[in-house]
Amino acid sequence: MMPTIELFSPYETRTLLALADCVVPPDQNGPGGADGGAAHLLRELDPGGALSQKQDDLRLFLIRLNEAADGDFSALEPKEQDALLTQFETHTETAALFRQIVEWITEGFYASPAGWDMVGFRPVDRGMR
Amino acid sequence: MNTFDVIIVGAGAGGGMMAGLLSEGGKRVLLLDKGRDAPEYGDVGRDHLRNQRLSQHGVNAGPDDLAGDPRVFENFRTGKAIPVLAHEGGYSHNAFIVGGGTRVYGAQAWRFHPLDFRMATTYGVPDGSSLADWPLDYDELAPFYERVERELGVAGDADRMAHLPRYDSPYPMPPVTPDTIPGRTLHAGADALGWRTLPPPLAINSIPYNGRPACIRCPECVGFACPVDAKNGSQNTLIPRAKLTGYCTLVAGATVARLERDGSGRVTGVAYFDREGVPQSATADVVVVAGGAVETARLLLLSGIGNDHVGRHLQGHYYPCVYGRFDFDINDGVGPGPSIATCEFNHGNPGVIGGAMIANDFIVLPATFWKRNTPPGLPRWGADAKEWMRINYRRVLQVCGPVQEIPSPDSRVTLDPDVRDKYGIPAARISGATHAETVRTAAFMFDREREWLVASGAVETWGTPPGQQSSGGQHQAGTCRMGDDPATSVTDRNCRVHGHENLYIGDGSVHVTNGGFNPFLTIMALAYRTADHILREH
DSSP: OOOOOOSSOHHHHHHHHHHHHHHSOOBTTBOOTTTTHHHHHHHHHSTTSTTGGGHHHHHHHHHHHHHHTTTOGGGSOHHHHHHHHHHHHHSHHHHHHHHHHHHHHHHHHHTSHHHHHHHTOOOSOTTTO | OOEEEEEEEOOSHHHHHHHHHHHHTTOOEEEEESSBOOOSGGGSOOOTTSSSSOOSSOOSSSOSSGGGSOEEEEOTTTOOEEEEOTTSTTSOOOOOBTTGGGGTOOOBOOOOOGGGGOHHHHHOOOTTOOOOOOSSOHHHHHHHHHHHIIIIIOBOOGGGOTTSOOOSSOOSBOOSOSOOHHHHHHHHHHHHHTOOOBOOOBSBOSSOBTTBOOOOOOSOOTTSOOTTSOBOOGGGTHHHHHHHHTOEEEEETOEEEEEEEOTTSOEEEEEEEOTTSOEEEEEEEEEEEOSHHHHHHHHHHHTTOSOTTTTOSOBOOBOOEEEEEOSSOOOOOOSSOOOOEEOTTSSOOTTSSOOOOEEEOOOOOHHHIIIIISOTTOOSSSHHHHHHHHHHTTTEEEEEOOBOOOOOTTSEEEEEEEEEOTTSOEEEEEEOOOOHHHHHHHHHHHHHHHHHHHHTTOSEEEOOOOOSOOOOGGGOBOTTOBOSOTTTOSBOTTSBBTTOTTEEEOSGGGOSSOTTSOOHHHHHHHHHHHHHHHHHHO
């Protein structure tokens, strides 16, 4: 599901969704971060969202990610993507921002139905909500 | 004219209780609250990242304008002070909304233990601590506890409150969750250890009560409004009773800037900003301040009222938590969650002061679980992290408890010299930390929690006992403590501010110590008693 949002270019959005699926990989047990966490994060990055001041941080990170991927992070094989992210995680200059973005994606995933279904959390009847 | 018999500042647990009782007693009451009135379920947010338990991105029960209500947090180790907003650490937030914390709380409705009122006599006063006895005792408060339990609606089993003197009458409702998987599992562990257990009393309807339905055992209880209105706070009990009399005027969105007084020390009324930011004033024969321990202290300081103890002795509860992983799905998703507690360690613990009630916790939301309950060393991303969550979200149980704090006079609320709120009113500054003895007691309770989980079959446990830090938060108390001697307290035994014949405090600020239990029932029982006093004396 591509969020309908224009904060990021299609290229940046594709990179973000690929990143989100590395952070929470889709598998036989359900969708990954691109479906839950990334959409949540994009909402928070919107003007008025809690992370609206963090757009540039994220954009810069996506640019670095694509630079390190020699062009298009989303085009890499999953194993190559993970290896690249491990470098970002361990490199002192990028580690803090990497950890922050990972948490944004993951907490968004577990705060949304994709994450709830995966762990077996049954919220108040959604019709009632 | 804006003239009333009583003005109450703050419509939370205590203020709402007093508004109901004073209106029914024939007083014309003005009830002011900075927050919004949000009586419907849909009026309170349901975002798992914006609630009273996890305010990662904001809050759901006020303040609605986060930037408009800053505080300043001073780190007691470094002395560094930073402005903080309500969803950030150090703010010591409760809630700014009609109903206060009771709009979204977990509703654990405990009476304090008789020894909680006599801490200094029982344990002596540690160096550097302001530990003191209350000016009243359990027996004096017991009749008011009983009335609150009945009028608010509390579900529990009086016969199993073995740590307390015998109740005069049973709770009006049976326990909410008599049988759950965590309850059964922890019961077996407690039996093996020889510990007595009991169902935590909850201000939640286990059966239809007071015209509202029974709890549907949903998992989104603490931190949120109740979808069927089965959770009893001041907003759906005593405040509606106040409105029904026709004597109570509720003004939501009203920020009180100061208390007005004449030369004799008599308080004459309040100056406040209404929802639109327009300055207003009102006068009354009696004023009650019930804004919570931080805002109440701030308002007295802004008004130049009270002695040097105003704002000091700030305390909340230390909450050591141990997480236990089981080899089966122990989290059955049956809310609200706390179904078994033990009070074996509230007092009489070797080598430490006081203790805590400990219980299994409310159902933990997946996002909160991810942020707080995962074991050290778990990868934070990738397939292994996801797989661990998929299997273990339902296999981990946490046991926690509110450790009674040993107060320090240096843990305090003052006015910040620079930071101001949206109306230009100096913000509260929170500084200092709890006394070191609290840390020792918390470590003792942490060990008991782990012992309980292991005896119950946990195959792995983790957690970290809290270090010395500032405390307050949702259980904030102590900043206007009561006592017989004006040299060591802010109010007298009737919660009247020393030196001011018509000014009362109606919240947890008056707690001398905060018990090893969730404090709201005590706040309400005291408020009930104070309302009685006002009706007799004024």
